Structures are given as structure tokens and as C-alpha cells.
Amino acid sequence: MEIQDRLLTWYRENRRDLPWRKDKDPYKIWVSEIMLQQTRVETVIPYFNRFVEQFPTLQHLAEAEEDEVYKAWEGLGYYSRIRNLHSAVKEVQSSYGGYVPYEPKKMARLKGVGPYTLGAVLSIAYDQKLPAVDGNVMRVLSRLFVLTDDIAKPKTRKKIEQLALQLIPEEAPGDFNQALMELGATICVPSSPRCLLCPLQQACQGLATGQHDELPIKTKNKAPLKQKMVFLLIRDQNKLWVEKRPDTGLLAGFWSLPTIERDKGESAIDAAIRWGELHGILLRNGRQVGELEHIFTHRHWNIEVLEMDYLGIENMYNENISLWTYEKFSNSTLANVYRKALKFI
DNA sequence: AATGCGTGGCT
DNA sequence: TAGCCAAGCAT
Numbered sequence: 001m002e003i004q005d006r007l008l009t010w011y012r013e014n015r016r017d018l019p020w021r022k023d024k025d026p027y028k029i030w031v032s033e034i035m036l037q038q039t040r041v042e043t044v045i046p047y048f049n050r051f052v053e054q055f056p057t058l059q060h061l062a063e064a065e066e067d068e069v070y071k072a073w074e075g076l077g078y079y080s081r082i083r084n085l086h087s088a089v090k091e092v093q094s095s096y097g098g099y100v101p102y103e104p105k106k107m108a109r110l111k112g113v114g115p116y117t118l119g120a121v122l123s124i125a126y127d128q129k130l131p132a133v134d135g136n137v138m139r140v141l142s143r144l145f146v147l148t149d150d151i152a153k154p155k156t157r158k159k160i161e162q163l164a165l166q167l168i169p170e171e172a173p174g175d176f177n178q179a180l181m182e183l184g185a186t187i188c189v190p191s192s193p194r195c196l197l198c199p200l201q202q203a204c205q206g207l208a209t210g211q212h213d214e215l216p217i218k219t220k221n222k223a224p225l226k227q228k229m230v231f232l233l234i235r236d237q238n239k240l241w242v243e244k245r246p247d248t249g250l251l252a253g254f255w256s257l258p259t260i261e262r263d264k265g266e267s268a269i270d271a272a273i274r275w276g277e278l279h280g281i282l283l284r285n286g287r288q289v290g291e292l293e294h295i296f297t298h299r300h301w302n303i304e305v306l307e308m309d310y311l312g313i314e315n316m317y318n319e320n321i322s323l324w325t326y327e328k329f330s331n332s333t334l335a336n337v338y339r340k341a342l343k344f345i
Numbered sequence: 346a347a348t349g350c351g352t353g354g355c356t
Numbered sequence: 357t358a359g360c361c362a363a364g365c366a367t
Contacts (some may be wrong), residue, residue, distance in 0.1 A: 043353070043362085077351025080366075114365045117364040136365045154346070157364095181363055190361065191356080221360075222348095250350070295358095296351055336352065 003144075003203050004176060006170045010199035011179030012185070016041075019048050026100035026125035027058040027089075033120045034085050034112060038078060040183070047076050058100070061086065062093035070333045079251070079335070084112030102126055115161065124174040131164035132177040133157055136184025141214035143188060143206035152219045224300040229270045231341050232258035233307040234281065234287065239323040240345070241281065241310075250296065251335045257305075258321070266302045279321050282311035291345030294337040301337070305344045 015021070019040065020032035031051060035044045051072050055061040061069065066086065073082040088110035092100060100121065101107045108118050119132035130136075138151040138160050145163070149156040168176050187198050195207050207214035234241040243258045245251050260275040262268060269286040276283035290305035324332075330342055 008363085033363065038362055038364060040353075040362050055356070075352075077353090081364090084365080112365065116364055132363080135361085136363065178363090185363075206353060223359080253348090277349085279358070294352090296349095 003200060004212055006199045006203070007179045007183065008169070008172055009106060011175060011182055015178070015182055016186070019045060019052075024125055026121060027061075028052055029125045030100060030117075030121050031061075031085070033117050034081050036175040037081060037117070039076065043076070047073070057098075058089055059098050062089045062098070067333065069230065074333050075339070077336075079254075081112055088113065096327045100125065102128075104128070105131060115157070119161075120177065120303055121179045123168075127172070127174050129165070129168050129170065131168065132181070133161045133164050134181060134184075136188075137164060137177075137191065138180040139216050140180055140184045140188045143193070143212045144200060144204050146205045146209060146211055146215065148215070148217050150219055151216045152274065165291050179270070190320045222298070224295060224298050226300045226302070228262040228268075229301045229303045230260050230262060230268045230275070231303055231305045231338075231344060232260075232272050232275060232283075233305065234258060234283065234310050234312055235307075239325055240329055242322055242324045242329055243279075244320045244322070250299070251337075254323075254335050255322075255329065255332050256335070256338045257341055268306055272306050272308055276308075276314075279318055280313060280315035281321070282314050283308045284311060285309040290341070292337075292340055294340065303337075303341070305341055 020028055032044070033046055035048055035051075054072055055064055055069070069086050070082055071078070073079060091110060092098060096106070098233065102122070103129055104122060107113055107122060110315055113121075116132055116134050119130035122128040123130050128338070135151075138157065141147060141160055141163060142151060147160070149159060151157070164180070183198070183200070187194050193212060195201060195204070195212065201207060204212065205214050232241070241258055242255050245254050247253050250289060258275055258279075261270050262271040268288065272286050273283050286306045286308040288304050289307045292303045294301045294303060326345060334342075
């Protein structure tokens with residue numbers, strides 16, 4: 001029996017019953033694929049269920065307010081995904097009559113739709129013969145065919161896409177792509193793969209040559225940069241000074257507690273006063289009311305939360321800082337690192 | 346091509 | 357603990 005048949009048969013008997021597999025609504029499949037980028041299935045499930053309940057159709061999402069849409073993504077991470085998805089959905093609504101494009105070239109032009117998402121949505125929703133190569137597929141095919149290229153290199157993904165395309169059976173591109181991913185997610189897992197349960201056991205060259213444990217080859221990530229950060233609690237009556245993060249970069253565009261990185265050798269209080277000087281806010285003293293740690297992909301924050309004595313405004317209006325009630329702040333869309341800090345307020 | 350972008354779970 | 361990873365994309 002061919003690899004394709006074994007894999008499809010296995011998939012059809014063992015596929016997980018996931019919420020985005022209830023039907024073939026291209027919109028819902030698209031939403032699920034964006035949510036699943038670099039994010040675990042178990043994490044995505046509750047977000048997906050709430051999201052499609054709140055925005056049942058592409059038109060609902062296209063017409064929804066940004067605040068409402070971003071709030072639905074709160075805590076999920078990689079927030080450019082939702083900005084891009086909302087923008088792309090509006091584009092589909094205005095340019096394509098609300099229908100997710102069938103044409104790969106049109107779909108690929110939408111924000112946030114890269115080679116993987118393109119292939120995944122169009123193969124699953126429309127059964128188009130396009131590769132959908134994610135980390136699972138690179139791992140599975142690396143082991144199956146003993147591919148020793150570094151999967152961290154973009155060139156390798158392109159090479160594996162060509163291979164994957166050749167493997168796709170005409171009659172079931174969507175199921176085949178999902179089967180490869182499902183195998184990677186449940187059997188051909190990164191460490192201690194469950195080869196004894198694998199439907200491709202006999203065909204696997206990696207297993208046959210004993211190389212399956214060393215594959216795939218992948219260059220290591222750099223360790224996250226350690227930073228000593230200070231979050232500021234600056235109260236004015238019953239309100240709190242908050243700061244809008246820059247429109248690009250980490251947690252772009254989010255409102256946050258005033259945040260500053262401590263310079264080398266600088267005390268937390270001096271850093272806090274320096275923040276005030278930068279924004280025209282007079283501060284002094286300050287006492288630590290909390291401490292937390294937060295690790296992003298590429299940064300490791302050790303955070304002190306300081307409550308400051310507020311003396312008033314020193315100079316002119318700054319649109320990136322504002323006075324909010326605690327209520328308004330906690331109800332705004334907050335990245336998790338700042339939501340964690342709320343317990344010290 | 347290499348880097349930046351969240352979060353949480355597992356080893 | 358520190359590192360690695362999880363259905364990637366934009367720049």
C-alpha cells in the first residue's frame with residue numbers, strides 16, 4: 001500500500017474531533033489556521049469557539065469594531081495576526097463579495113496569509129492541490145525521507161513544499177495535508193516519537209536507519225535577552241497614568257503601565273524618575289509593590305512594579321500617555337504581561 | 346537571509 | 357532551571 005493510502009486511512013480513523021473540523025466553512029478554517037500559527041491546539045480551542053460564536057461569519061468580523069475584535073484575541077499572543085486578519089477580512093468583504101478567494105494568487109495577497117496558510121485554507125476548504133508545510137510536515141518528511149537540510153532555513157521549507165506537492169493525491173488534498181500535520185502532532189512528535197503506532201513505520205527511512213531521533217536538523221534559537229524592567233503605578237486621585245506602546249515592535253499599540261528598562265547600574269527608582277522626565281511627569285520616591293517575571297520568545301523580563309509619588313505634570317501634553325481609571329484600564333485589551341501586573345494595583 | 350514577534354506547557 | 361517547542365508571517 002502506498003504512503004498516501006496508509007496515511008489517509010490512518011487519518012480518517014484517528015483524526016481528532018476539533019471544533020474547526022465540524023464543517024468546511026472557508027472563513028472558520030482561515031480563522032483556525034491563523035490562531036494555530038505557533039500556538040498549541042489546546043490553547044486555541046477555547047479562543048476559536050468564542051471567536052466564531054462572536055463573529056459567526058466573515059461579514060460579522062469585517063463589520064466589527066477593532067476594540068471588540070482585539071479583545072477576542074487577548075492573551076493569545078502574536079497580536080499582528082489579528083490586526084492582519086481583520087484587515088484581510090475587510091478586504092475580502094469589499095473586494096471579493098465576502099467570499100474567501102478560490103484563486104491562490106488573490107488569497108496570497110491578503111495580509112497575514114503566507115505560504116502555509118494559503119495552502120492550508122485552500123486545500124482544506126476547497127480541496128485544491130497546494131502544499132501546506134508547517135513545522136509538523138517538515139519534521140515528518142525529514143524523518144520519513146532522511147532529509148538533513150536545516151529546517152530553520154527558508155530554503156528548506158521551499159524544498160519540502162515541492163516534495164509535499166508531489167505527494168498530494170489528486171482526490172484528497174485537504175485530508176492528506178491535514179493527515180501529515182496530524183501525524184506530526186500526535187505520533188511523529190519532536191521528542192520520543194511513537195514509531196510503534198505510526199502508520200508509516202515500514203516506509204520510514206529515518207526509523208530504518210535509526211536516524212529518526214536526530215531528525216529533523218534545526219539550528220538552535222538564541223537565548224532570550226535578559227532585561228530588568230520597571231512598571232510604574234502612578235496614581236492621580238482615583239486614576240492611573242497609562243502609556244501607549246509604539247505602533248511597531250513588541251506589543252505594538254497596546255496600552256500598558258508606564259514601562260522603562262533599567263540602565264546598567266541604575267536603580268529602579270532612578271529609572272522610574274527618568275521615565276517621568278521623558279514624559280513630563282514629576283515623580284519622586286517610589287516603593288516596590290510587586291515583582292514578576294515574563295518570558296517572550298526573544299526577551300526575558302525581570303519586572304519590578306513600583307508605586308511612585310506623583311507631583312504633577314511638568315510640561316506639555318503627550319498623546320502616548322493618558323490618565324485612566326483602573327476600570328477602563330483593566331477592561332481595555334491588555335497583553336498578558338500587563339494583565340499579570342494588575343494584581344499589584 | 347535573519348530577526349522580531351506572545352504565550353504556555355513540557356522536559 | 358533553562359531550553360525547546362507549537363498548524364508562521366512580515367520585514
